[in-house]
Amino acid sequence: MIIAIPAEEKSLDSVISVNFGRSPYYCIYDTEKEQSTFVENKAVERSGGAGVEAAQNLVDRKIDALVTFRLGDHAAKVLTTAKIKVLKAVNLSIADNIAKVLDHSLEELNEVHPGGINKG
Amino acid sequence: MKIAVLSGKGGTGKTLVSVNLAAVAEKGGYFDCDVEEPNGHLFLKPSDIEEEEVTSLKPVVDMDKCDGCRVCVDACVYKALAYIPGELMIFDEICHACGLCTHLCPRQALTETKRVIGTIRRGRRGSLSVHTGTMHIGESTGVPIIKELLKKLDDDLSIIDSPPGSGCLVLETIAHADYCILVAEPTIFGAQNLALVHELTQVMNKPAGVLLNKVEDGINPSELYAKEKTLKILGSLPYDSYVALENSNAELLVERSEKYRTFFLELLKEVVDEATLAAQR
Numbered sequence: 231m232i233i234a235i236p237a238e239e240k241s242l243d244s245v246i247s248v249n250f251g252r253s254p255y256y257c258i259y260d261t262e263k264e265q266s267t268f269v270e271n272k273a274v275e276r277s278g279g280a281g282v283e284a285a286q287n288l289v290d291r292k293i294d295a296l297v298t299f300r301l302g303d304h305a306a307k308v309l310t311t312a313k314i315k316v317l318k319a320v321n322l323s324i325a326d327n328i329a330k331v332l333d334h335s336l337e338e339l340n341e342v343h344p345g346g347i348n349k350g
Numbered sequence: 351m352k353i354a355v356l357s358g359k360g361g362t363g364k365t366l367v368s369v370n371l372a373a374v375a376e377k378g379g380y381f382d383c384d385v386e387e388p389n390g391h392l393f394l395k396p397s398d399i400e401e402e403e404v405t406s407l408k409p410v411v412d413m414d415k416c417d418g419c420r421v422c423v424d425a426c427v428y429k430a431l432a433y434i435p436g437e438l439m440i441f442d443e444i445c446h447a448c449g450l451c452t453h454l455c456p457r458q459a460l461t462e463t464k465r466v467i468g469t470i471r472r473g474r475r476g477s478l479s480v481h482t483g484t485m486h487i488g489e490s491t492g493v494p495i496i497k498e499l500l501k502k503l504d505d506d507l508s509i510i511d512s513p514p515g516s517g518c519l520v521l522e523t524i525a526h527a528d529y530c531i532l533v534a535e536p537t538i539f540g541a542q543n544l545a546l547v548h549e550l551t552q553v554m555n556k557p558a559g560v561l562l563n564k565v566e567d568g569i570n571p572s573e574l575y576a577k578e579k580t581l582k583i584l585g586s587l588p589y590d591s592y593v594a595l596e597n598s599n600a601e602l603l604v605e606r607s608e609k610y611r612t613f614f615l616e617l618l619k620e621v622v623d624e625a626t627l628a629a630q631r
Contacts, residue, residue, distance in 0.1 A: 273429070276429060278428055278429070278444060278490065279426075279428050279429025279430060279441075279444050280429070282429045282430070282431075282432050282441060282444065283429040285432065286423065286429075286432045286433070289432075289434060304441050304443075304444065307439065307441075308432045308434065308439060311434045311437055311439060312434040312435075344488075345441075345443075345444075
């Protein structure tokens with residue numbers, strides 16, 4: 231399984247970014263290879279549509295699950311259409327959140343906020 | 351003569367100035383371009399209102415023709431498109447109707463259809479026509495509404511009530527203006543916002559003057575800015591609880607107070623004179 235997590239810094243010890251679409255990095259973790267990579271989020275500087283672009287980029291990386299605090303409805307629609315599971319992050323490091331995905335202790339994220347600028 | 355009333359921030363008194371100028375003129379047109387929250391009609395109370403819908407184009411996909419090449423997704427400046435294998439997703443509220451995706455699609459899988467993004471109401475108050483644009487909630491841009499609204503500009507006299515700020519909507523609003531009134535508050539923040547709209551009027555080559563509002567004793571940073579830039583000061587309205595009360599009851603100052611009626615008559619004359627002078631330069 232491949233997991234994506236919005237990251238403030240390029241480190242497994244980093245905190246999760248509170249924003250999905252405007253997170254500076256994403257941690258992409260492959261549970262079979264036990265490998266993590268950090269990718270820059272090119273959508274971060276967009277004046278609009280950042281959530282859609284970020285979601286598209288993660289879909290293209292063929293992720294199976296996203297762990298995040300919050301998500302806009304446009305990005306949510308892209309991810310759910312691509313059948314990607316969205317889990318609610320807990321306020322711990324990225325490594326701790328990965329561990330919680332593996333022992334199935336994260337809940338699904340059921341609420342999304344309206345997408346677009348200044349509406350979240 | 352087309353006069354736009356603008357300010358770098360909200361709540362400085364654009365609508366207060368616009369509706370009272372329009373009411374005192376008793377002719378021409380008042381155009382409320384603050385499409386996110388138009389409220390000039392509350393003061394001018396127009397009758398005989400005719401309503402029209404404003405539409406914008408949106409792309410629609412035929413998935414039988416789409417082969418998933420993603421040219422449209424990559425080209426979209428606003429990121430209003432996403433492609434999930436087997437499905438092209440289009441987000442109408444993000445789309446700015448530029449038409450690029452439809453133009454570029456190598457398989458002609460995209461076509462444009464109309465969708466309603468707002469309404470325009472045109473009514474009358476005696477010899478004054480009152481025009482109001484309203485954008486539907488959630489839409490990304492009101493530019494098409496302002497374009498449509500200003501098609502009926504009155505060349506004799508139009509008072510154009512601008513949205514706050516110095517973005518796309520304001521650009522569209524002042525595009526046809528002969529003169530801009532910049533309404534400014536007596537604070538440092540007010541002066542900074544005044545500088546932003548002043549720069550915009552310079553970029554767009556529009557003559558402009560400042561109306562100082564909510565003026566109290568003491569230093570007025572907006573007045574200092576105007577003097578430093580040799581920007582014409584058209585007038586000065588005091589910080590007056592009477593104005594706030596009448597305004598909050600949607601009353602027109604020019605109908606309630608002889609003092610303010612005189613003020614706005616003089617302001618109108620001053621603005622028309624300034625605009626006439628500017629046109630001759």
